[in-house]
Amino acid sequence: MTYLKFIYFILPVFFFLTDVNSFAQTLEKAELVRTLTPVFGPNNEIISRKTEFTINCTLSNAQIENEAIIKDMANWKVTAHGKIMPLNQIIWVPLQMKINTVKLIGEFKDYEGLTIEFLNNAVFVTMDDQSFGKSRWGFGQSTSFDFNGQRLASKKSLFSFDYKFDAEILERYLMTPGGRFWLDKVSLNLISNGTIANKENVRNGVQNSFSCSLSPYYFMSGLIYRGEFSLSYQMETQQLINSDKFFNVINKHFKFGMEFEIPYTNFPFYKLHAKTGYARLAMPLTMEIEYFPKGEDGFGNTTFKRIDFKSRYEMAFSPYFIVQGEWHAVKFFNIPGNVDKNAYYFSIAFAQDIDVSKQILDIVRLFTGDKFINEVPQGKHFIFYRISSGKRSPAFQDVKEHLLGFGTYF
Amino acid sequence: MTSIFLEENLKKAFCKMLSCMGIGAAEADCESLFHKVIKVIVPGSMHNDLPNRLLSSANSVCTKEPFYWRVDQKLPHIFEDTTFQEIFNNWFIKIVNP
Numbered sequence: 001m002t003y004l005k006f007i008y009f010i011l012p013v014f015f016f017l018t019d020v021n022s023f024a025q026t027l028e029k030a031e032l033v034r035t036l037t038p039v040f041g042p043n044n045e046i047i048s049r050k051t052e053f054t055i056n057c058t059l060s061n062a063q064i065e066n067e068a069i070i071k072d073m074a075n076w077k078v079t080a081h082g083k084i085m086p087l088n089q090i091i092w093v094p095l096q097m098k099i100n101t102v103k104l105i106g107e108f109k110d111y112e113g114l115t116i117e118f119l120n121n122a123v124f125v126t127m128d129d130q131s132f133g134k135s136r137w138g139f140g141q142s143t144s145f146d147f148n149g150q151r152l153a154s155k156k157s158l159f160s161f162d163y164k165f166d167a168e169i170l171e172r173y174l175m176t177p178g179g180r181f182w183l184d185k186v187s188l189n190l191i192s193n194g195t196i197a198n199k200e201n202v203r204n205g206v207q208n209s210f211s212c213s214l215s216p217y218y219f220m221s222g223l224i225y226r227g228e229f230s231l232s233y234q235m236e237t238q239q240l241i242n243s244d245k246f247f248n249v250i251n252k253h254f255k256f257g258m259e260f261e262i263p264y265t266n267f268p269f270y271k272l273h274a275k276t277g278y279a280r281l282a283m284p285l286t287m288e289i290e291y292f293p294k295g296e297d298g299f300g301n302t303t304f305k306r307i308d309f310k311s312r313y314e315m316a317f318s319p320y321f322i323v324q325g326e327w328h329a330v331k332f333f334n335i336p337g338n339v340d341k342n343a344y345y346f347s348i349a350f351a352q353d354i355d356v357s358k359q360i361l362d363i364v365r366l367f368t369g370d371k372f373i374n375e376v377p378q379g380k381h382f383i384f385y386r387i388s389s390g391k392r393s394p395a396f397q398d399v400k401e402h403l404l405g406f407g408t409y410f
Numbered sequence: 411m412t413s414i415f416l417e418e419n420l421k422k423a424f425c426k427m428l429s430c431m432g433i434g435a436a437e438a439d440c441e442s443l444f445h446k447v448i449k450v451i452v453p454g455s456m457h458n459d460l461p462n463r464l465l466s467s468a469n470s471v472c473t474k475e476p477f478y479w480r481v482d483q484k485l486p487h488i489f490e491d492t493t494f495q496e497i498f499n500n501w502f503i504k505i506v507n508p
Contacts, residue, residue, distance in 0.1 A: 033482045033483065033484060034482070034483040035480050035481065035482050035483065035507075036469050036473055036480065036481045036482075036483060037473075037480045038473045038474075038478045038479075038480075040478075046473075046474065046475070046478065049469075049473050051483070054480070054482070056482065056504075091480075091507050091508060093415050093507070093508065095415065095416070095417060095420075095503075096417075097417070097499060097503050098503055098504070101504065103480075103507050166458070182466050182469070184462055184466070185462075215459070215462075217462070217463070217466045219430070219470055222429070222430055223430060223431075223432055224430050224431060224432070224463055224466060224467050224470070226459060226463070266432050269434070270432050270433075270434040271434055272434065273433065273434030273435050274429075274434035274435060274436075274437040274438045275434075275438065276435075277435045277438060277439055277442060278434075278435055279433055279435040279436075279443050279446050279451050279494075280433075280451045280452070280453070281431055281432045281433050281451065281452045281453060281456060282432040282433070282434055283432070283453045283455070283456060284432070286455065312455065314453055316453075324453075353450075381450075382450075409449075409450065409454040409457065410453070410454055
């Protein structure tokens with residue numbers, strides 16, 4: 001009887017336990033990615049960087065004692081349309097947070113039909129559409145929609161909403177890994193921005209454009225800055241004083257735009273934040289120049305050439321005292337008579353970061369203790385007061401405003 | 411030749427990457443950043459290209475001295491309440507390799 005017990009119970013358990021290691025790591029999925037790799041010279045100095053395709057494999061339950069199995073190239077087989085692809089290197093780091101990830105280096109190409117096999121488990125290799133450097137189609141990806149409701153403190157019955165909608169309909173990444181300069185991408189965008197307000201405000205105006213833009217990044221003294229160059233076709237609308245229509249087409253034209261961040265201008269606040277520990281990204285002075293050649297309005301009349309100049313800067317002293325300023329200048333060319341050829345606008349905003357949810361959670365903490373509260377994600381909100389004055393496109397109405405706003409961004 | 415791939419070095423590289431972005435606090439005491447929410451502490455006008463900035467900074471920092479690591483070209487997914495800790499765990503550690 002004891003002998004039979006051994007056969008029926010003990011032996012299967014023994015085989016199960018001894019076999020656990022071979023089942024411990026099972027290939028779950030594999031993904032082809034572009035990887036930036038340093039290239040070394042004969043004296044082990046870095047001479048350049050190259051982009052290569054690598055495969056990231058996810059195993060289940062990889063264990064340190066199975067290192068030899070995981071790193072053995074004979075246990076891996078990569079095929080493309082039935083042809084075996086040579087493997088050059090297997091990278092596996094038994095770090096707790098990466099233990100289930102194995103990287104395979106080889107001469108892989110960006111094509112479909114790649115299959116990978118590990119210890120008789122085979123999976124298809126996928127490629128993430130969000131991979132940097134991959135051209136992709138998409139509508140709605142990278143779309144932003146900022147919606148701010150603002151009440152005019154001086155005229156209590158009036159409301160206005162500023163919005164910006166930016167949809168990237170096609171983008172092609174052009175990653176050129178230089179030492180200091182990165183050409184990021186070319187994209188086609190549909191952009192709409194403007195103000196929608198009470199009719200009495202006479203501030204209604206929107207700009208809708210179809211734009212092709214190029215975005216480089218560059219490094220100066222260890223800090224990253226961004227630029228953007230764009231060519232657009234734009235339609236501007238405006239609420240005319242004697243018109244019932246909110247949106248009259250006042251200009252249809254091409255636009256050449258250039259936006260760039262001025263290096264070193266964020267350095268003082270970068271250093272201040274290093275001292276105070278405040279984690280907000282120190283914003284550099286941002287300048288935008290747009291040139292509009294002659295266009296035409298909705299009635300077929302020729303419109304004037306103009307240049308728009310916009311600048312923006314922020315001084316974030318602490319979470320409770322952020323000051324942001326904007327200054328716009330517009331110059332029209334060849335306007336006859338005594339019509340004002342220039343328009344100016346400025347705004348200055350004072351913001352406070354109010355962590356509303358934290359205040360509420362602090363009260364809850366009194367009843368539940370720290371352990372529960374630490375597991376709850378905490379958000380932040382901003383309340384701001386903005387003073388603005390002058391004329392800005394596309395409405396070009398002379399306004400003086402004191403606004404009180406609330407939002408999740410600032 | 412590459413820096414030893416330890417969690418300590420990963421954190422060091424992560425903090426250096428953040429300081430490249432202009433987050434000065436990363437220079438002084440990076441550890442204290444880890445539980446802070448990232449998106450709302452970036453100026454509104456810089457939200458949209460935040461993933462690109464992060465990856466470009468990671469490329470710049472991690473492929474150079476003293477790390478010399480490989481960097482997968484994958485953008486981070488950043489939401490309203492994403493913390494630096496989540497960026498570190500869910501993205502940074504996954505894209506860098508010795």
